[in-house]
Amino acid sequence: MLELIDTYWLYFLVGQYPEGPLGGLALTVLLSGAALVLALPLGLLLGIARVSPYRAISLPVAALVQVVRAVPLLLVLFWVYFFLPALTGVKTSQASTMLIVLVVFDSIYLAEIVAAGIRALPKGQLESARSLGLGYGAALRHVVLPQTLRHGLPSIVNQLVSTIKATSLGYIIGLSEVSFIATQINTLVFTQAVEVYLILALTYFILCFGLSRLAFLLERRLQRRSAQAS
Amino acid sequence: MFFDPTILQSGQYHDWLVQGLVLSIQLTIVSFAFALPFGALLAVMRTSSFALPRAIGATLVEAIRNVPLLAHLLFWYFAFPELLPESLREVLYANNPEVVCAVIALSLYAGVHMAEDIRSGIRAVPATQLEAARSLGLGRVAAVRLVLLPQALRASVPPLLSQTVNLWKDSSVATVIGAAELMYQAARVETASFRSLEAFTFATLAYLTVSLLISAAAHLFQRRYPVRTA
Numbered sequence: 364m365l366e367l368i369d370t371y372w373l374y375f376l377v378g379q380y381p382e383g384p385l386g387g388l389a390l391t392v393l394l395s396g397a398a399l400v401l402a403l404p405l406g407l408l409l410g411i412a413r414v415s416p417y418r419a420i421s422l423p424v425a426a427l428v429q430v431v432r433a434v435p436l437l438l439v440l441f442w443v444y445f446f447l448p449a450l451t452g453v454k455t456s457q458a459s460t461m462l463i464v465l466v467v468f469d470s471i472y473l474a475e476i477v478a479a480g481i482r483a484l485p486k487g488q489l490e491s492a493r494s495l496g497l498g499y500g501a502a503l504r505h506v507v508l509p510q511t512l513r514h515g516l517p518s519i520v521n522q523l524v525s526t527i528k529a530t531s532l533g534y535i536i537g538l539s540e541v542s543f544i545a546t547q548i549n550t551l552v553f554t555q556a557v558e559v560y561l562i563l564a565l566t567y568f569i570l571c572f573g574l575s576r577l578a579f580l581l582e583r584r585l586q587r588r589s590a591q592a593s
Numbered sequence: 594m595f596f597d598p599t600i601l602q603s604g605q606y607h608d609w610l611v612q613g614l615v616l617s618i619q620l621t622i623v624s625f626a627f628a629l630p631f632g633a634l635l636a637v638m639r640t641s642s643f644a645l646p647r648a649i650g651a652t653l654v655e656a657i658r659n660v661p662l663l664a665h666l667l668f669w670y671f672a673f674p675e676l677l678p679e680s681l682r683e684v685l686y687a688n689n690p691e692v693v694c695a696v697i698a699l700s701l702y703a704g705v706h707m708a709e710d711i712r713s714g715i716r717a718v719p720a721t722q723l724e725a726a727r728s729l730g731l732g733r734v735a736a737v738r739l740v741l742l743p744q745a746l747r748a749s750v751p752p753l754l755s756q757t758v759n760l761w762k763d764s765s766v767a768t769v770i771g772a773a774e775l776m777y778q779a780a781r782v783e784t785a786s787f788r789s790l791e792a793f794t795f796a797t798l799a800y801l802t803v804s805l806l807i808s809a810a811a812h813l814f815q816r817r818y819p820v821r822t823a
Contacts, residue, residue, distance in 0.1 A: 433758070433804035435765040437776055438796055445789045528661035535769055542663055549671060557675050560668040564660045571659035 364558045371548050375562075378539045386539030388566060390458070394533075394540065395526040398462055399519070402469035409470055410477025411503060424474070431471045437532050440464045444536050457538035465526055472525070476518045480511035514585060520578035524571045531567075541566065597788065601795050606782045610795050613778030618803070620695060620764045620774055625757060627700035632707030639708065640715050650708070657705040662766050665698040670770040673697075695767035695774075703760040707753055714749030715741065717820075748820045754811035758804050765800070775799060 368375075378386020385393070412424045431439075443464055448454050455463075484507060492502035531542045545563040549556055600606045638650030657665075673694065674682050685693060718741055726736035765776040773781075775796050782792035 429805070429808075430801065433762075433808070434797060434800045435762040435776070437765045437768070438779075438793070438800060441776075441780065442793055442797075445783070445793070524659070531661040531663040532766065534663055542661070542667065546667065546671075556672040560664070560672040564664050564668060567660045567664055568656060572655055575659065 364562065367548075367552065367555060367558050368562065371551075374548065375541065375544055375566075378544055384458075384539065387544045388541045390538075391527060391530050391540045392570070394458065394461060394465065394530050395523060398465035398469050398526055399523050401462075402466045402473055403519075405466070405470035406473025407477055407508070409474035410481065411508075413474055413478040414481045428471055428474065431468065436464060436468055436529055437535065439467065440532060440536060457533060457536050460536060461530065461533040461538050461540075465529060468529065469522060469526055472522055473519070476515045476522065477511060480515045480518075481507055483514070484510055517578040517582040517585070520574055520581065524574050524578075527571055527574075528567070596790055596794075598791070600782075600786070600788055600791055606786060606788065606792070609778045609782055610775070610792065613773060613775035613796075614799050616692070616773055617761075617764050617775040617799075620692070620699065620767060620772070621757075621761045624696050624699035624703055624760060624764070627696065628703035628707055628760065629753075631700060631704035633711055635705065635708035636711035636715060639712050654705045654708055657701050658709075662698065662702050662763055663769055665702055666695065666766060666770050669694040669698045691767070691770050691772040694770060695764075695772045699760060699763060699767065702763065703756060706756050706759065710752035710756055711745070711749045713752075714745040714747075717748045718744045747818060750818075751811045751815050754807055754814065758807045761803055761807065762800065 374387065376387050377389045378384065380386065380389070409424055409427075412420050413428070415421045440460065444455075444457075444460050447460065447463070488510070489502055489507055492506040493499070497505065530538075530540050533540050534542045534546070537543065542563060545559055549559040552559065601610070635650050635654060638646040639654070641647050641650075670691070674685055674690070677685065722744065723736055723741055726740040727733070731739065764774055767774050768777040768780065771777065779792040779796040783789040786792075
């Protein structure tokens, strides 16, 4: 196992970079982070729309959430991979295809986190902000959203864990993320499948377990602080 | 023709897609049948008053859920057979190894998520319930069986059903090891006929229908049997 790591660690980490496109673990982490950051403003908007008092706004978003959560990410990946080039006439790379799909899914899941956070706030927060003369938008921006986001932070970290796990599905369209690179290493060495895939599993485990512990610690800290406040 | 519905109504492509749908449903049902008892066992271990089963349960849950399903599938399909003795490996290779390995991976992955749902169901029952049952003269086992579990399971049914939706969607990932489920067959039709629009529409509607049916069941259950608050 050590010999394997010694020979292939660089390939595992960055793929063919700098001779070719960036790949491996670096691509997995970069893609997940970028997807979450890009999805955040969209998720915020969708989340606010989801709890909007106007049904004309909240209903379509609710329907969108239902549909996206009912289909496998893999299927949407195939749709985008086959039809985006046909529609735009430009061949999209595997990485940008994956990024688009991840942003769509992340913004939907973030919207649910934001909506749940807004609903969990005491109603008086919005009402008193409004009665102080703030408009709906200003009340959301200055009073409701800062609190929602602070409480939603652990969930957002957990969403990052889900995104990291979801990038592995890029394997199927030939995206050279870490699972794909591991399979290529497996083909190169041929006889050490157990070691190769244990290293892959361990890598994901360290990354995801570390992040979910961070989410757990954040949650505990928030709980302690709100216990002190009340 | 831009969209040719006839290939979905009969003929070879229709047969492939229906076979895929049937295998997807079978994969989900069989994996569910393994995942639920596995999850229940893990949940009982994690809520045990002894430290050893608690530690084993927690380790299994964290080790399995922090690794993406795709990496599980790669491990079970490419690495696991290497660990088997020769005779068992031949048995595996003679009996649809793709499907067997997909069931192992899906059951483990769904099982740990179900374990967490059942565990929070158990924790949602106030501790006083068990104490009251004991002080009425029920034994430890009888108190758990007659008082704790009925309430815990009732609270876990809605999250377990939404976990079943996840299992249904996750069955699509089995395509990566060549299990001929719906996603695999849709891609196969795409490659053979270039009728990607029809193939993916069929797959999307099938995934959507089954997911929404399970979600509707969860909704109905929650209405019919709301969680009683103590």
